[in-house]
Amino acid sequence: MTTQVDGGKKAVRGSLSREQVLRGALDYVDEHGLDQLSMHKLGASLGVKAMSLYKHVTDKDDLLDGIVGLMWAEIPAEPPTDDxxxxxxxxxxxxxxxxxxxxxxxxxxxxxxxxxxxxxxxxxxxxxxxxxxxxxxxxxxxxxxxxxxxxxxxxxxxxxxxxxxxxGPCDEIGFIRRATDLLPAEVSNDLIRTALLVCGDxxxxxxxxxxxxxxxxxxxxxxxxxxxxxxxxxxxxx
Amino acid sequence: MTTQVDGGKKAVRGSLSREQVLRGALDYVDEHGLDQLSMHKLGASLGVKAMSLYKHVTDKDDLLDGIVGLMWAEIPAEPPTDDxxxxxxxxxxxxxxxxxxxxxxxxxxxxxxxxxxxxxxxxxxxxxxxxxxxxxxxxxxxxxxxxxxxxxxxxxxxxxxxxxxxxGPCDEIGFIRRATDLLPAEVSNDLIRTALLVCGDxxxxxxxxxxxxxxxxxxxxxxxxxxxxxxxxxxxxx
DNA sequence: TTGTCATGGCTTACAGCATAACGCTTGACG
DNA sequence: CGTCAAGCGTTATGCTGTAAGCCATGACAA
Missing domain, CATH: 1.10.357.10 (Tetracycline Repressor, domain 2)
Incomplete structure (x- = not known):
């Protein structure tokens, strides 16, 4: 249990950091979906009990905000060209x-x-x-x-x-099949054609x-x- | 408790319908926010216990889908002009x-x-x-x-x-105050100016x-x- | 060495949540 | 009258976010 890495400054003890919690949360959401994210499960996926997360995060809201921050950070701050x-x-x-x-x-x-x-x-x-x-x-x-x-x-x-x-190119057959699964049965073929045009290709x-x-x-x-x-x-x- | 309207066909008994449940849910969300919506509270706001809602809605997911449907229905299906x-x-x-x-x-x-x-x-x-x-x-x-x-x-x-x-016109002072509340303290005035341009007026x-x-x-x-x-x-x- | 302390973890506890299973009542219809 | 389904209630279960407080660790002062 005793970790010793995590160079230099402070907190040699903690195996966890805010960064890791947020990263873990984003990973968890990517893998299991947003509605599946809970403090308990996230803790478990990090090898820690739920309440331990609150040392790095004030709230679930704070956690979510952190995820958003992480995502924004994936876009470079400076424009990559002068045009x-x-x-x-x-x-x-x-x-x-x-x-x-x-x-x-x-x-x-x-x-x-x-x-x-x-x-x-x-x-x-x-x-x-x-x-x-x-x-x-x-x-x-x-x-x-x-x-x-x-x-x-x-x-x-x-x-x-x-x-x-x-x-890959989505075949129209498959598309229509799935689309009509979701739509009420009585939609006209005309509408399906529109669906194909707007959403299909x-x-x-x-x-x-x-x-x-x-x-x-x-x-x-x-x-x-x-x-x-x-x-x-x-x-x-x- | 015994209602008798709801013309003709079936279900004279029910004081509640799917329509009313969904409408109630949308109203509730409008008033109290999405995260406050729960089956219990929604039931209470409709004068009914939580489980009764499940006669009109299979799931909370279904409820949410219903809300989306209700919102879409507010936009007319036919274009209002020929141009x-x-x-x-x-x-x-x-x-x-x-x-x-x-x-x-x-x-x-x-x-x-x-x-x-x-x-x-x-x-x-x-x-x-x-x-x-x-x-x-x-x-x-x-x-x-x-x-x-x-x-x-x-x-x-x-x-x-x-x-x-x-x-009303949002005063720049007030905007900056709130914006800097949300932002880290070290942002430059230059950035604040950009914020005003893009989000401010x-x-x-x-x-x-x-x-x-x-x-x-x-x-x-x-x-x-x-x-x-x-x-x-x-x-x-x- | 021996305190003292902050840190970061764990434990327990609770109210609120969605929902499964089942029971009662009502009005409709044969 | 008998049967029935629809529409509601009751109870119960397991999961949720989080408050409160405990305990071990390592850092640092004496």
């Missing part, structure tokens, strides 16, 4: 990837309230880039407010489809990028309309 | 309104999986409109896949801001419409690029 358009695309893509990596924990990203530092840093970096690119501040903010919910929301919506995304990745480019393209043409020569527009949104 | 651009705007707006009307229940809309009939009907109507408007099917589907997550996600994101949306409604128009505008210019004369494009996306 703001490309940076926006990458951000959207990493938001989507994040959700796909943690399907069960992802809803927490949107339903738990409170400003997090990481997303703020990300916005900060992108605002700088866009300012340098001549995008008015208000437009930049609007775009960010558009991209974040879209990236998260799109991916979250994907999760609720019968077939999980990008696991599995080029979700391409369609996602199309959506992002929709926004960037929209902002582009908006900027054009402001100053037809491209670039450098002053204030004046809203 | 697809306007119809898309209205849809986005009603998604946002829906979330604002049920802040505590709204996360269920995105985190519960399974195809619902209502959103499918909505998509169906809009696809028809857009087809009539000369938008290729794949583009139409992509736009819908963009608008739904955005409308829900944007509104959900608003909820997590320190000040709830549209309750309260013209969320205007900014929301701007976001929607970003997408519609993007699709417009995409359509232009396909066939520079406007309207009537064949297949050919993806």
């Amino acid at each position: 703001w358009r490309e940076a926006i695309r990458r951000l959207a893509a990493s938001l989507r990837d994040l959700v796909h990596r943690h399907p069960d924990a992802a809803p927490l990203l949107i339903s738990r309230q409170g400003l997090r530092e990481r997303p703020l840093l990300i916005c900060h970096g992108l605002m700088r880039l866009m300012r340098d690119g001549g995008v008015p501040e208000k437009c930049a903010a609007a775009l960010l407010r558009t991209v974040f919910p879209f990236g998260l929301g799109y991916a979250l919506a994907e999760l609720s489809l019968p077939a999980s995304p990008d696991q 599995c080029e979700m990745t391409a369609q996602f990028h199309f959506g992002v480019d929709l926004m960037i393209g929209g902002l582009n043409s908006y900027l054009e309309s402001l100053s037809p020569g491209m670039a450098e527009v002053p204030e004046g949104a809203s | 697809w651009r306007e119809a898309i705007r209205r849809l986005a707006a009603s998604l946002r309104d829906l979330v604002h009307r049920h802040p505590d229940a709204a996360p269920l809309l995105i985190s519960r999986q399974g195809l619902r009939e209502r959103p499918l009907l909505i998509c169906h109507g809009l696809m028809r409109l857009m087809r009539d408007g000369g938008v290729p099917e794949k583009c139409a589907a992509a736009l819908l896949r963009t608008v739904f997550p955005f409308g829900l996600g944007y509104a959900l994101a608003e909820l997590s801001l320190p000040a709830s949306p549209d309750q 309260c013209e969320m409604t205007a900014q929301f419409h701007f976001g929607v128009d970003l997408m519609i505008g993007g699709l417009n210019s995409y359509l232009e690029s396909l066939s520079p004369g406007m309207a009537e494009v064949p297949e050919g996306a993806s």
